[in-house]
Amino acid sequence: MERGEKLYEGKAKIIYATDDPDKNILYFKDDATAFNGAKKGSILDKGVINNKVSAKLFQMLAEKGIESHFIEMLSDREMLAKKVDIMLVEVVVRNYIAGSLAKRMGRSEGEKLPETIVEYYYKDDALNDPMINRDHILVFNIATAEQIDTARATALKVNQVLSAYLLERDILLVDFKLEFGNYHGQMLLADEICPDTCRLWDRHTLEKLDKDRFRRELGNVEEAYLEVCRRVCGDL
Numbered sequence: 421m422e423r424g425e426k427l428y429e430g431k432a433k434i435i436y437a438t439d440d441p442d443k444n445i446l447y448f449k450d451d452a453t454a455f456n457g458a459k460k461g462s463i464l465d466k467g468v469i470n471n472k473v474s475a476k477l478f479q480m481l482a483e484k485g486i487e488s489h490f491i492e493m494l495s496d497r498e499m500l501a502k503k504v505d506i507m508l509v510e511v512v513v514r515n516y517i518a519g520s521l522a523k524r525m526g527r528s529e530g531e532k533l534p535e536t537i538v539e540y541y542y543k544d545d546a547l548n549d550p551m552i553n554r555d556h557i558l559v560f561n562i563a564t565a566e567q568i569d570t571a572r573a574t575a576l577k578v579n580q581v582l583s584a585y586l587l588e589r590d591i592l593l594v595d596f597k598l599e600f601g602n603y604h605g606q607m608l609l610a611d612e613i614c615p616d617t618c619r620l621w622d623r624h625t626l627e628k629l630d631k632d633r634f635r636r637e638l639g640n641v642e643e644a645y646l647e648v649c650r651r652v653c654g655d656l
């Protein structure tokens with residue numbers, strides 16, 4: 421499958437059309453941004469790792485009955501995916517206190533939550549992706565009740581399956597962000613699942629193995645991404 425017209429260039433990926441109107445090619449870049457683009461940089465071979473890790477996790481989720489846009493890896497930086505119409509809601513799932521939740525609630529990072537928290541953010545760079553709730557989503561016609569409820573149920577299922585999968589590899593799934601898209605009326609899991617979009621801590625040392633190393637300038641960013649790739653994609 422050949423790359424066609426460039427449809428969209430985001431912060432971490434470029435989306436290309438193909439000769440099949442139902443399929444796109446996702447090209448994973450090394451560019452890294454944080455704080456809604458305010459911090460810019462690049463992480464060597466991040467695109468290769470994020471493509472590989474996302475592909476592995478989407479395959480694993482499919483085996484557990486959770487469908488996504490993923491079709492196949494075409495090359496080290498390219499993924500063939502179903503062409504979805506992305507829902508303008510980012511779904512964040514949290515198992516431990518970290519990041520913006522720690523700030524908002526005035527709590528320290530690392531505490532296990534007694535219950536999983538699901539949050540919604542409105543995908544709008546100009547507004548800085550504000551947090552919204554289900555009522556905002558419905559009243560402002562951002563998605564239908566069926567779409568957001570399906571996305572939420574899928575996100576909780578992903579959390580169960582992914583937490584267990586990662587724990588077997590000595591990784592704690594602290595929190596993560598998912599995106600969904602409409603594919604001929606079906607709400608499909610889309611985008612990517614990788615160290616850019618998840619907080620991943622070593623189970624024993626609690627060392628951060630994710631994009632927080634870049635956001636907070638903790639060093640060893642490439643090493644952390646490689647370590648996640650090794651644990652997720654390597655044999656146990």
Ligand code: UDP
Binds near residue numbers: 512519521597
């Ligand atoms: N996240 C993401 N993209 C965003 C915002 C958040 O992938 O635009 C992920 C982030 O990596 C973390 C989770 O969503 O795993 C929760 O992020 P949080 O709200 O704590 O925001 P942050 O601290 O990243 O600003």
